[in-house]
Amino acid sequence: MTVIRDVVCPFCGCLCDDLEVTVEGNKIVKTRNTCAISSAKYMHHEENRITAPSVDGREVPLDEAVEAAAEILASARRPLVYGLSSTECGAIAKAVELAELVGGVVDNTASVCHGPTILALQAVGESKCTLGEVKNRADLVIFWGCNPTEAHLRHLIRYSGMPKGLYTPEGRKGRYIVAVDVRETRMKRLADQFLKIEPNGDFELLSALRAAVREVKVQAETVAGVPREQIEALAERMKRVKMGVIFFGLGLTQSDGRHMNIDAAVGLVADLNHHTKFVLTPMRGHYNVAGANTVTAWQTGYPYAVDFSRGYPRYNPGEYTAVDLLARGEADAALIVASDPAAHFPADAARHLARIPVVTLDQKVNMTTMLSKVVIPVATAGVEAEGTAYRMDGVPIRLRKVVEPSDGVLPDAEVLQMIIDRVRALKEGA
Amino acid sequence: MRSLIVKGGYVYDPLNGVDGERMDILISGGKVVEELDEREAKVVDASGMVVMPGGVDLHSHIAGSKINIGRVLRPEDHRKDPVPRTRLTRSGVGYSCPSTFVAGYRYAQLGYTSVMEAAMPPLGARHVHEELNDTPILDRTAFTLFGNNYFTLKYVKAGDMGMLKAFIAWLLRATRGYAVKIVNPGGVENWKWGRNVGGLDDLVYNFEVSPRQIITSLARANEELGLPHTIHLHCNNLGVPGNYETTIDTMEAVRDIKPREGRRATVHIVHCQFNALDGDNWMNVRSGAAKIARYVNAHSHVTLDIGQAIFTDTTTMTGDGPWQFRLHNLTGNKWVNSDVEMEAGAGVVPYTFRKNNPANAIQWAIGLELALLIYDPWRVYMTTDHPNGGPFTFYPKVISWLMSRKARTETMLEIHKACMRRTTLAGIYREYDFGEIATVTRAATAKALGLKDKGHLGPGADGDVSVYDIDPTDWRPSMYRQVEKAFSRAAYTIKGGEIVVKDGEVVAAPPGTTIWADVKIPEDAEEELMRDLEADFRSYYTISLANYPVQDEYLPVQERVAVDGRRGW
Ligand SMILES: [Zn+2]
Numbered sequence: 001m002t003v004i005r006d007v008v009c010p011f012c013g014c015l016c017d018d019l020e021v022t023v024e025g026n027k028i029v030k031t032r033n034t035c036a037i038s039s040a041k042y043m044h045h046e047e048n049r050i051t052a053p054s055v056d057g058r059e060v061p062l063d064e065a066v067e068a069a070a071e072i073l074a075s076a077r078r079p080l081v082y083g084l085s086s087t088e089c090g091a092i093a094k095a096v097e098l099a100e101l102v103g104g105v106v107d108n109t110a111s112v113c114h115g116p117t118i119l120a121l122q123a124v125g126e127s128k129c130t131l132g133e134v135k136n137r138a139d140l141v142i143f144w145g146c147n148p149t150e151a152h153l154r155h156l157i158r159y160s161g162m163p164k165g166l167y168t169p170e171g172r173k174g175r176y177i178v179a180v181d182v183r184e185t186r187m188k189r190l191a192d193q194f195l196k197i198e199p200n201g202d203f204e205l206l207s208a209l210r211a212a213v214r215e216v217k218v219q220a221e222t223v224a225g226v227p228r229e230q231i232e233a234l235a236e237r238m239k240r241v242k243m244g245v246i247f248f249g250l251g252l253t254q255s256d257g258r259h260m261n262i263d264a265a266v267g268l269v270a271d272l273n274h275h276t277k278f279v280l281t282p283m284r285g286h287y288n289v290a291g292a293n294t295v296t297a298w299q300t301g302y303p304y305a306v307d308f309s310r311g312y313p314r315y316n317p318g319e320y321t322a323v324d325l326l327a328r329g330e331a332d333a334a335l336i337v338a339s340d341p342a343a344h345f346p347a348d349a350a351r352h353l354a355r356i357p358v359v360t361l362d363q364k365v366n367m368t369t370m371l372s373k374v375v376i377p378v379a380t381a382g383v384e385a386e387g388t389a390y391r392m393d394g395v396p397i398r399l400r401k402v403v404e405p406s407d408g409v410l411p412d413a414e415v416l417q418m419i420i421d422r423v424r425a426l427k428e429g430a
Numbered sequence: 431m432r433s434l435i436v437k438g439g440y441v442y443d444p445l446n447g448v449d450g451e452r453m454d455i456l457i458s459g460g461k462v463v464e465e466l467d468e469r470e471a472k473v474v475d476a477s478g479m480v481v482m483p484g485g486v487d488l489h490s491h492i493a494g495s496k497i498n499i500g501r502v503l504r505p506e507d508h509r510k511d512p513v514p515r516t517r518l519t520r521s522g523v524g525y526s527c528p529s530t531f532v533a534g535y536r537y538a539q540l541g542y543t544s545v546m547e548a549a550m551p552p553l554g555a556r557h558v559h560e561e562l563n564d565t566p567i568l569d570r571t572a573f574t575l576f577g578n579n580y581f582t583l584k585y586v587k588a589g590d591m592g593m594l595k596a597f598i599a600w601l602l603r604a605t606r607g608y609a610v611k612i613v614n615p616g617g618v619e620n621w622k623w624g625r626n627v628g629g630l631d632d633l634v635y636n637f638e639v640s641p642r643q644i645i646t647s648l649a650r651a652n653e654e655l656g657l658p659h660t661i662h663l664h665c666n667n668l669g670v671p672g673n674y675e676t677t678i679d680t681m682e683a684v685r686d687i688k689p690r691e692g693r694r695a696t697v698h699i700v701h702c703q704f705n706a707l708d709g710d711n712w713m714n715v716r717s718g719a720a721k722i723a724r725y726v727n728a729h730s731h732v733t734l735d736i737g738q739a740i741f742t743d744t745t746t747m748t749g750d751g752p753w754q755f756r757l758h759n760l761t762g763n764k765w766v767n768s769d770v771e772m773e774a775g776a777g778v779v780p781y782t783f784r785k786n787n788p789a790n791a792i793q794w795a796i797g798l799e800l801a802l803l804i805y806d807p808w809r810v811y812m813t814t815d816h817p818n819g820g821p822f823t824f825y826p827k828v829i830s831w832l833m834s835r836k837a838r839t840e841t842m843l844e845i846h847k848a849c850m851r852r853t854t855l856a857g858i859y860r861e862y863d864f865g866e867i868a869t870v871t872r873a874a875t876a877k878a879l880g881l882k883d884k885g886h887l888g889p890g891a892d893g894d895v896s897v898y899d900i901d902p903t904d905w906r907p908s909m910y911r912q913v914e915k916a917f918s919r920a921a922y923t924i925k926g927g928e929i930v931v932k933d934g935e936v937v938a939a940p941p942g943t944t945i946w947a948d949v950k951i952p953e954d955a956e957e958e959l960m961r962d963l964e965a966d967f968r969s970y971y972t973i974s975l976a977n978y979p980v981q982d983e984y985l986p987v988q989e990r991v992a993v994d995g996r997r998g999w
Contacts, residue, residue, distance in 0.1 A: 005976070006974045006976040008977065017973050017977045018974055089560065093564070100515055100521055118502065121502065121766070122502070122503060122504075122505055123764065125764035125765040125766045125779075126766050126767075127765070127766070127767040128766075128768050128769075129768065129771070130553065130770050130771045130972070131972045132771025132970065132971055132972040133769050135771070135970075135972060136771060136772070137622060158972065164969075165969070165970055166580075166970045167636070243622070243623065270758075270765065273624060273755060275624070276623075277621075277622060277623055277624040278624075294498060294557070295560075297498050297502045298493075298498050298530050299520070299522065299529055299530065299564065300522060300523070301501050301505070301508040301522060301523035301527065301528075301529050302505060302508070302523075303502050308521065310514070311514035312513055312514040312521045312522070312523075313508075313512065313521055313523060314512070315505050315508075388556060388560060394557075394768070395554070395972075395973065396556040396557045396560070397556075397977055398556065398977065
């Protein structure tokens with residue numbers, strides 16, 4: 001029996017790195033410091049696994065599956081490479097290289113979650129910090145359209161709510177926590193103040209707060225269902241604190257206004273920096289969506305939605321994003337890595353995916369593997385393979401390997417390299 | 431690999447006293463050698479051309495979170511400069527925030543073979559190294575940020591030089607860094623409360639130490655450890671009119687520190703153009719370059735790089751968060767701020783240097799004044815602080831300004847006349863020769879960095895050579911356009927004995943080597959440090975000490991420079 005310490009959890013954007021995993025005979029038998037989500041993922045990571053590579057549902061040796069994948073991608077006119085946010089950076093880099101080689105489009109799950117955050121950044125910028133800054137300094141923490149008690153279970157404990165840090169010796173007592181949401185969540189009990197706002201009222205409320213910070217009198221009695229006095233009081237508090245932070249989630253990026261909401265939040269935070277320290281940080285879901293954006297950006301200049309059909313990278317969210325490319329019926333083949341778009345994409349996009357040849361690299365059986373022509377099982381990064389992941393705040397951490405993958409099961413990056421080699425051979429032969 | 435003979439060129443190798451003599455350079459096994467079997471060797475015909483050691487850029491921002499924020503922030507910048515893939519090279523984008531591959535190719539096309547990443551936040555070190563691994567051809571180092579690190583402040587406050595030195599040794603190893611980088615010491619820590627420092631004797635909140643104490647302590651520790659490079663310092667008050675005084679005060683503060691054996695310098699001042707402003711505000715700003723040059727000419731303990739401003743649209747990015755916020759407020763341009771727990775911060779703001787803007791015209795002149803008024807080319811280096819003053823791809827243009835008064839005059843006539851009245855540039859007649867260009871772009875930078883096998887072509891040097899298609903015997907400063915053209919596209923760039931660029935095109939893209947400083951300190955000092963780090967990491971960091979150091983997987987091709995820090999203990 002071995003106890004492995006300082007294990008990095010590869011299941012959400014928090015990337016908690018204080019886990020203890022107990023292994024007996026290459027089997028995980030116990031975990032410590034995990035949240036409910038990650039302990040289940042660790043303990044059940046062997047279940048529902050894809051047992052062998054397959055082509056058209058027929059089990060084949062790995063080489064044959066790689067050859068089939070290479071033929072599909074090399075002969076496609078507009079192949080799509082998608083997923084990537086739940087694997088390590090080495091695999092992401094290989095996926096971008098492969099997309100370039102076949103003149104395809106590469107996109108990651110940011111296009112369906114924090115894409116608007118990136119669009120807002122490109123329009124107006126952002127003010128952010130690593131999570132330790134929040135732990136060590138923040139005395140005002142606002143959660144806007146996100147619910148860490150459901151999606152990021154240890155966020156409050158490790159980073160944003162409870163911990164005692166360098167200048168926050170009182171922990172939770174020294175922090176004022178505000179939650180803003182359209183429905184009452186468990187954050188209502190946890191927060192010092194809960195603002196229930198009308199659906200799609202985010203932009204108005206952020207703008208009203210910004211006006212109040214600038215000492216412009218808000219005329220309306222209520223904005224997005226929030227009374228004026230409350231808005232003014234919160235604005236006053238925001239200006240007075242030592243350091244404030246707004247964490248935001250899909251409630252802000254995916255409600256009406258989308259990137260305009262983030263623009264408004266960035267503007268509010270920029271104004272607050274004339275009074276005190278204030279930052280804004282997205283709560284990213286997939287554990288390495290930040291890594292997918294990061295790697296794609298350093299290789300191509302753009303964080304997602306990149307088209308290589310002209311031999312150089314072009315960027316246009318809404319056009320080269322996976323959902324749009326599929327819904328228009330444009331992609332004629334797809335490589336899916338560590339994602340299940342067949343289950344999560346809108347119906348017209350998912351329907352088109354079912355019509356074209358799909359190559360999928362994944363650990364487990366899911367809706368996308370079921371409609372795929374080629375399926376290649378891979379090792380789980382962070383459990384059966386090492387690699388880099390970028391935390392939701394951009395901190396790069398090396399994932400540890402705690403058990404060996406099954407015989408013949410390789411990490412994503414190695415399988416992608418095999419496909420690249422075969423595609424190259426096919427292209428050069430032709 | 432076949433050995434190479436670079437035949438018949440006019441060689442400029444200032445470190446070996448060679449100034450334009452016609453000679454052959456022999457390379458075998460990746461190194462410059464004295465003799466080799468000529469029948470086996472491939473011959474590169476350099477007759478009628480200039481031959482220099484491969485370029486060594488000592489201050490650039492090409493890898494890590496800052497430049498990558500710039501990339502994500504600026505799709506509009508990329509659109510004007512897309513780069514298609516070839517059979518041999520990856521695609522990407524260029525201009526002010528080039529993708530990693532393109533940065534490697536373009537430096538090589540200019541004849542550069544080594545580039546230093548000038549600001550590595552320790553917590554983001556893995557990111558820097560991942561990007562460097564995707565930057566082909568170039569050998570490189572990265573400078574670790576120390577000036578606002580919690581442990582630096584803690585040990586400076588305690589006056590504990592032993593712990594400070596142990597910490598420097600440990601953090602360089604943990605981040606695989608090469609030098610001690612300091613950015614706006616104290617100011618970035620105060621920025622985490624939304625404030626700054628205004629000069630050398632302001633205080634850092636909660637620590638009650640001053641920038642002066644931080645700089646002198648780090649400089650002393652740096653020299654006592656015997657690190658290959660001096661402290662690499664981005665001064666306080668960057669971009670503030672009147673800041674030349676702070677810059678001179680800073681130089682003066684480290685004057686009496688005893689340099690390590692074998693060098694005179696105790697400080698390198700970075701992108702000095704931004705720190706050489708005289709005047710009280712942006713309306714009456716004027717050049718303070720002459721005053722700085724006078725100080726530097728009289729004191730041998732200072733080196734600096736110019737951080738030349740270029741009239742173009744670029745992206746500013748520094749570890750100086752409060753300065754970037756100020757620039758955002760001055761310009762109204764989009765702004766990214768990024769604070770790193772316990773260690774550092776950064777900001778990114780797009781910026782355009784305009785010909786008709788008086789302040790920009792003065793900034794342009796200041797960089798050149800510094801390069802021309804400081805007599806000793808071994809102590810003033812050519813940079814644009816890529817991409818802060820402008821993209822490195824403008825180096826050939828800077829070379830033409832340095833080599834030709836006519837080139838400068840023509841630019842001066844196009845820009846705001848403030849550069850005539852509020853700088854001394856118009857009255858400067860000095861023109862660099864090829865030997866001086868070789869000095870400020872490779873020989874002197876390699877020497878200042880302590881990279882012994884770089885920047886020269888003596889036996890044992892790395893086989894890094896650049897060949898430029900220009901005949902120095904038949905050249906006059908009025909022909910500056912030719913020089914700009916020749917330096918824009920190297921006829922050959924040879925890296926480690928392999929031809930990587932021919933006629934300005936990349937023909938091979940081998941991986942580069944990452945060089946870092948491995949400093950030995952007494953074991954008991956290291957143990958004491960680790961006890962202190964463990965406690966503070968547990969309390970204040972959000973990643974564990976065990977997961978903090980950069981793993982060897984991130985340095986597939988590496989070279990350690992061993993430093994024995996125990997001698998001065
Ligand atoms: Zn710089």
